[in-house]
Amino acid sequence: MSVSLQAEAIDVATEYARLVGDAPGAAVATFTGYVRDHTDQQAVTELALEHYPEMAQKVLDELGHSAAERFQLSQWRIVHRYGALGVSETIVWVGAVADHRGEAISACEFMMDSLKTDAPFWKREQRLTGEQWVASRDSDTARRARWQSVEVE
Amino acid sequence: MSVSLQAEAIDVATEYARLVGDAPGAAVATFTGYVRDHTDQQAVTELALEHYPEMAQKVLDELGHSAAERFQLSQWRIVHRYGALGVSETIVWVGAVADHRGEAISACEFMMDSLKTDAPFWKREQRLTGEQWVASRDSDTARRARWQSVEVE
């Protein structure tokens, strides 16, 4: 039931063990995002992640609580990095514990889709051709919108 | 790209590290199932998992390959236990690596939904009121059917 904003690499094994604890639910789903080595066929050598600390903390807290309520989670955790990241390093980790597999898996997807468009982070890629801010993707906005249509039901 | 049928507990940290290896894709999703301490409000104290070894190996191999093709996975892994399991122990672990988060997450859901109805395992619960074979669930059959309607498209 917590958020971590951190400069350090994400220790997936430790995060998993803490999430599950001594009394796991029946179903645990996790997602880890890594820095790609390419964007649109261009090689990427490093990523700088700028963030708005106070707002990021608030948005991710609210997102976790919203996921917990919506998918009946007994535990959840969101870890997001900021700062300079090398290729193949972790960027983000989310985990959800529920009674049923569908809820745990959907909660991870909901948290990832929402944080992509709602959490104040900005990626700047170091490419062979120079530095460049990463543009937001229409596909991310569309994935986020799927959850909103469900919210209205 | 492999299946393990095993009596031993699943070491989630080791499985994760092996799945991702030295060159991770951008997106890694995992799911872990644990033994519940209850079914329909009845306390469960132990679970015995019977299986049909040769067929289980074949079905899970095919399921992994099918998921890889369908969701463009660069890596996948399915681990399923058999034998005597205590409450809160691991039963099953699946992991998928893809370029995009939607594919990695959907692959885990597809693998779990499919193995629930297609892989030859049978649960026998030790309850306070005696032993009992677990009945198959209509909800599992319905979740499996969702993927079949997509297959026809």
Next chain:
Amino acid sequence: MSITIKLFSALREALGESEFELDLVGMEPASSELDVAAIKAMLSKRGAAWRDALNQPNVVHALNHKVVFTDALVSEGDELAFFPPMTGG
């Protein structure tokens, strides 16, 4: 001609057998055209317990590790398994 029969879970328990060879020599129709339904009919002659267990509507038949309908043809050396709906995961 013989095939291997396997039984799992509640069927194994109800019938008290998990695996045996079934001799099909001299069966009618010609053994080259035997299907799963014919094997079920043959096994059902072993008594009421067999007839009842094998003819429950939700029994699954797997021929050589693949789920099949009752019209699947059976050949020398095949492995035919009967079991209740699967409950893994």
Next chain:
Amino acid sequence: MSITIKLFSALREALGESEFELDLVGMEPASSELDVAAIKAMLSKRGAAWRDALNQPNVVHALNHKVVFTDALVSEGDELAFFPPMTGG
């Protein structure tokens, strides 16, 4: 009356500032009715770079860490941030 302005990512870079206090004393209309649009108009008077950067159609405004429309009212001590669409995760 003053508020805190924050700029992030490409806006911070284009405008060369990341955070400053904006004094609103003496502004028209009455400062109790100032909204985000009025603040944007005020900042746009700083020059073409400001006007262009703040009036891009996809600029996001967050008031006290919450995304708002331009009709949100601004009060003493508020924190108002401008930034491009978010690209985390």
